[in-house]
Amino acid sequence: MRYGDKDVLTGLDLRIEPGGVTALLGPNGAGKTTTIEILEGFRARSGGTVEVLGTDPEHGDERWRAGLGVVLQEWRDNGKWRVRELLDHFGEYYKPYAEPWDADALLGLVGLEAQAAQRVQTLSGGQRRRLDVALGIIGRPALLFLDEPTTGFDPHARREFHELIHRLTDLDGTTILLTTHDLDEAEKLAERIVILAGGRIIADGSPDALARAAATTAEVKWIQDGTLQIHATEDATDFVRKLLATDDGAVTDLEVHRASLEDAYLSLVADFEAGQAESAVDTFKEATA
Numbered sequence: 242m243r244y245g246d247k248d249v250l251t252g253l254d255l256r257i258e259p260g261g262v263t264a265l266l267g268p269n270g271a272g273k274t275t276t277i278e279i280l281e282g283f284r285a286r287s288g289g290t291v292e293v294l295g296t297d298p299e300h301g302d303e304r305w306r307a308g309l310g311v312v313l314q315e316w317r318d319n320g321k322w323r324v325r326e327l328l329d330h331f332g333e334y335y336k337p338y339a340e341p342w343d344a345d346a347l348l349g350l351v352g353l354e355a356q357a358a359q360r361v362q363t364l365s366g367g368q369r370r371r372l373d374v375a376l377g378i379i380g381r382p383a384l385l386f387l388d389e390p391t392t393g394f395d396p397h398a399r400r401e402f403h404e405l406i407h408r409l410t411d412l413d414g415t416t417i418l419l420t421t422h423d424l425d426e427a428e429k430l431a432e433r434i435v436i437l438a439g440g441r442i443i444a445d446g447s448p449d450a451l452a453r454a455a456a457t458t459a460e461v462k463w464i465q466d467g468t469l470q471i472h473a474t475e476d477a478t479d480f481v482r483k484l485l486a487t488d489d490g491a492v493t494d495l496e497v498h499r500a501s502l503e504d505a506y507l508s509l510v511a512d513f514e515a516g517q518a519e520s521a522v523d524t525f526k527e528a529t530a
């Protein structure tokens with residue numbers, strides 16, 4: 242994908258099997274929204290091949306679109322509608338292609354029964370987001386896209402939303418692709434995490450596999466002659482053994498810190514924000530290779 246003369250996605254190669262939750266993770270501006278907009282058929286790509294539910298999104302017809310659920314980052318339309326009426330109305334659109342959710346059953350699923358008769362514009366942020374999800378799944382999509390679904394949520398609303406996502410994945414075998422820049426959220430929700438940075442995928446795997454891969458580098462810190470020393474090593478035990486064998490008592494305050502996936506990811510984001518995209522990607526890849 243290229244905007245003007247700026248390449249935003251370069252060589253992104255991704256295949257997602259049906260079922261489960263995949264999180265597309267990456268720092269601000271990594272290209273997550275661009276990627277899912279291309280997959281949703283909302284944005285024309287500059288090149289490459291894309292197939293979603295067996296169809297090129299650029300040529301997807303209404304039947305194809307009815308198989309997708311889309312929850313965009315933010316939208317504020319339909320404020321005057323009442324919640325249940327809006328769901329009934331949207332459900333009608335799906336009838337030629339699918340048996341849509343019954344509005345009341347769906348309100349129960351997303352926890353908005355008490356707001357059924359309320360106008361959309363009077364909902365809280367978290368309630369509005371749950372309505373967005375209800376609208377996204379009302380046609381029982383095979384594939385649901387969620388773009389940064391919990392941005393702006395307080396911790397309680399975030400936890401409730403995570404429970405909702407878990408309930409959804411148990412239903413109808415819905416496949417979910419969500420974007421987030423919150424690693425913690427990705428680890429909680431997804432079976433697979435795909436990290437996008439610098440226009441390409443720099444890590445791809447289960448949260449456990451990525452965490453194990455990232456934990457290979459350890460940081461050893463100590464004070465010697467009043468000066469803080471830091472050394473990164475893959476074999477901390479061997480390094481420490483050699484250090485202490487030669488220290489003559491000058492080494493104090495020895496600490497070994499094993500890098501977590503979060504450490505590797507946070508340093509990637511910090512380097513990105515400092516404009517050091519290339520070296521950030523290389524360091525992260527070394528840590529998770």
Ligand SMILES: Nc1ncnc2c1ncn2[C@@H]1O[C@H](COP(=O)(O)OP(=O)(O)OP(=O)(O)O)[C@@H](O)[C@H]1O
Pocket residue numbers: 244245249267268269270271272273274275276422
């Ligand atoms: N319509 C556009 N025209 C020009 N550049 C764009 C356009 N849309 C996005 N970009 C640029 O493309 C890059 C990727 O943007 P995108 O919104 O896909 O990132 P993102 O990973 O979703 O970021 P965020 O986490 O901030 O939402 C950014 O550098 C952005 O400035």
